Amino acid sequence: MFTDNQDDTSKHSRVCIITGANSGIGLEAAKQISDKGYEVILACRSESRGKKAENDIKDLNPSANVKFMKLDLGSLDSIRHFVDDFHATGKPLHVLCNNAGLETSGYQQTEDGFEMTLGVNHLGHFLLTHLLLEDLKKTAERGEDVRIVVTASEVHNPKSPGGDRGVPAHIDLDNVMVTDPDSYDSWLTYKNSKLANVLFTYELARRLKDSGITANCLCPGFIPETGLLRDISMMRRFALYLVLPLLKWKGVVRTVKDGGETVAMVATDEKLKGVSGKYYVNTEEKESSKESYDKEIAIGFWKISENFVKLDEKYKIPAVM
Ligand SMILES: NC(=O)c1ccc[n+]([C@@H]2O[C@H](COP(=O)([O-])OP(=O)(O)OC[C@H]3O[C@@H](n4cnc5c(N)ncnc54)[C@H](OP(=O)(O)O)[C@@H]3O)[C@@H](O)[C@H]2O)c1
16 A cells, blocks of 8 residues: 555546556556556556556656556455545545456455356456546546546447357346356356446446546457456367467457557547547447446446445446436
8 A cells, every 4th residue: 555645636647446466467467557647556456567567657658657556356345445546545536447457257246245257357347437426526526637438448349249159248237146056157147247347347437427537448459468368168268278369360360469458548639538438349339239328227237236335325327317
């Protein structure tokens, strides 16, 4: 934890929190955002990996203003502690990048008993966003550009390459979270968690309309060199090994630098100032899946998410009717 209480927030540069910033797309985005002069908080679950990321960024750019702070999105307690630690710094907040994500090979649970993929990729970020909203609102009330950015994925869309493999992504409001390890499908659960990211972003954008805070989501592209696929089954690893040359030849495979650029663009690009409720793939705005625009599912899912994380009334954001 670092403390830096200052009353005069105008002394600060723009501050960005990015989750999952010790690896892959998050680390690259953190570098690029700090290169633009932002103060970047690397919100990571492992102290050693988080500090290494901090040092790696400073080695590349000694004037980078980056700092690790501990955040485990698989623990509601850790999320609350992270927010307390952030508040203790006295810093304002301009950009929140909900980027961390994982795909597990088998059924796992978070500390609070949620299925791990939905728990980390959606529920952890859902709580984090609510607990940081007052900070974002305060910055927006000063007329500053304030953004929430969510790293989703094209695979949320059953019509996309990859998204069309296996059972299509769907949020079933009667059965949002897998609880039976025997029926666990890691690919479907990951796709559902990414659909959850898009539904959440659009509903957030609707609820925050006229608040001065924007909410957008993105797909960074298919980037097999990150750590995301580290836990996939041997069978999927082998299938990927077979198709990778073809995908590279077709130009589908992107680099970590490209993926980081997409996050950094949505987080900082001047031309996106005031733009909200959009989905970007690589650097282009794109339509997301049909279901991701379903307001009834979004509102029902929001309510269920509030109940899962036991959201205190004072943090609730009313739905727009
Ligand atoms: N790579 C792709 O092809 C691709 C495509 C579309 C979307 N995405 C999305 O891009 C985002 C970043 O993934 P990536 O590809 O860069 O993979 P990555 O290298 O594995 O990075 C994922 C990050 O999430 C962090 N994380 C995982 N569980 C966490 C937890 N409980 N609490 C806090 N942080 C946690 C990881 O931290 P640890 O090091 O501690 O595990 C890591 O820093 C994800 O949301 C992913 O769904 C990736």
